[in-house]
Amino acid sequence: MPRKRPDADESTTPMKGHSVTCRFCGQKNAVKPDYVNGEANCGRCKLPLSNEPHKKFANLHKNDYVHPLDKKALAAVKAIPGVDSALKKLLEWTGESAIRVMFMASAVKVTPNQCPDLYAKLEIACNTLGVEKPDLYLQQNPIVNAFTGGVEKPIIVLHSALIERLNDEETLAVLAHEVGHIHAEHVLYLTAARLIEALINVSIARLIPGSEIIKLIVSMGLASALLNWSRQAELSCDRAALLVVQDPHVIGRTMMKLAGGTFASKIDYDLFLEQGREFKKNYDESRLDRFWADVMNSGLSHPFPIWRVAEVLEYVETGEYEALMEKE
Numbered sequence: 001m002p003r004k005r006p007d008a009d010e011s012t013t014p015m016k017g018h019s020v021t022c023r024f025c026g027q028k029n030a031v032k033p034d035y036v037n038g039e040a041n042c043g044r045c046k047l048p049l050s051n052e053p054h055k056k057f058a059n060l061h062k063n064d065y066v067h068p069l070d071k072k073a074l075a076a077v078k079a080i081p082g083v084d085s086a087l088k089k090l091l092e093w094t095g096e097s098a099i100r101v102m103f104m105a106s107a108v109k110v111t112p113n114q115c116p117d118l119y120a121k122l123e124i125a126c127n128t129l130g131v132e133k134p135d136l137y138l139q140q141n142p143i144v145n146a147f148t149g150g151v152e153k154p155i156i157v158l159h160s161a162l163i164e165r166l167n168d169e170e171t172l173a174v175l176a177h178e179v180g181h182i183h184a185e186h187v188l189y190l191t192a193a194r195l196i197e198a199l200i201n202v203s204i205a206r207l208i209p210g211s212e213i214i215k216l217i218v219s220m221g222l223a224s225a226l227l228n229w230s231r232q233a234e235l236s237c238d239r240a241a242l243l244v245v246q247d248p249h250v251i252g253r254t255m256m257k258l259a260g261g262t263f264a265s266k267i268d269y270d271l272f273l274e275q276g277r278e279f280k281k282n283y284d285e286s287r288l289d290r291f292w293a294d295v296m297n298s299g300l301s302h303p304f305p306i307w308r309v310a311e312v313l314e315y316v317e318t319g320e321y322e323a324l325m326e327k328e
């Protein structure tokens with residue numbers, strides 16, 4: 001391969017007006033001479049090019065952003081006597097390989113060559129939060145969802161409907177939320193919560209070897225404490241998503257699409273935000289418990305999007321987000 005002439009080395013002398021370095025993934029992109037800031041997308045990660053800086057956290061700790069409700073609910077789980085040995089038994093029965101099969105049967109593995117822009121987004125989320133890259137799968141599924149599971153080695157699965165619905169920035173937000181579960185050390189308990197949820201109502205659970213441990217977990221109150229925690233853990237990961245996309249409105253619009261489905265293009269975003277604020281205002285402390293009980297009983301894997309967007313707005317408006325962005 002011929003060596004570049006020193007004056008052609010773009011890594012030290014970017015040609016101003018002709019190339020723009022992606023603030024997210026670092027790829028250098030050739031742009032037209034009449035390029036206007038923000039009016040083109042990166043060829044690698046497909047995110048919008050911009051002159052704005054993008055912060056990568058050198059030393060982010062989960063306690064820097066974890067939501068107080070997540071902390072409180074996790075403490076309640078950990079206070080149950082015998083929790084660790086019960087969960088260990090549950091996960092011993094399923095094992096890492098069973099979980100991987102359950103989560104990724106019929107899924108496509110995302111690699112630097114397979115869906116490279118998705119892989120680049122995973123890399124951005126991991127580099128920003130400081131997390132080792134997990135395996136990422138894309139699964140054909142009409143339900144707009146994504147999840148993270150595993151025991152020793154976490155994996156992330158994105159449903160096809162999610163990718164089809166969201167734009168590139170919103171897809172980054174969802175991936176960053178999932179990477180947040182890894183960073184916040186949720187994965188083991190989250191996997192246990194999903195397993196319990198999946199097995200608890202299945203009649204064949206009586207026939208499979210894990211049924212005794214499921215009965216034990218339900219009887220010791222661990223199932224409800226764990227499921228309650230798993231919904232509140234989502235609020236921490238919405239914050240992690242914000243730390244990666246670094247624009248609260250990307251999170252807001254993602255939630256709007258989750259709430260409004262295919263009609264999201266016709267929904268007024270400002271009114272949606274207002275609805276979120278009003279929703280939160282109406283729920284004082286005494287109503288909060290009832291709210292979470294409703295969410296639990298409704299069998300949702302995530303809290304309502306309206307609630308989530310209100311929580312993210314509050315995180316920004318109290319100045320907590322900005323303080324963390326300025327730290328280090």
Ligand SMILES: [Zn+2]
Nearest residue numbers: 022025042045
């Ligand atoms: Zn890029």
Ligand SMILES: [Zn+2]
Nearest residue numbers: 177181234237
């Ligand atoms: Zn989540």
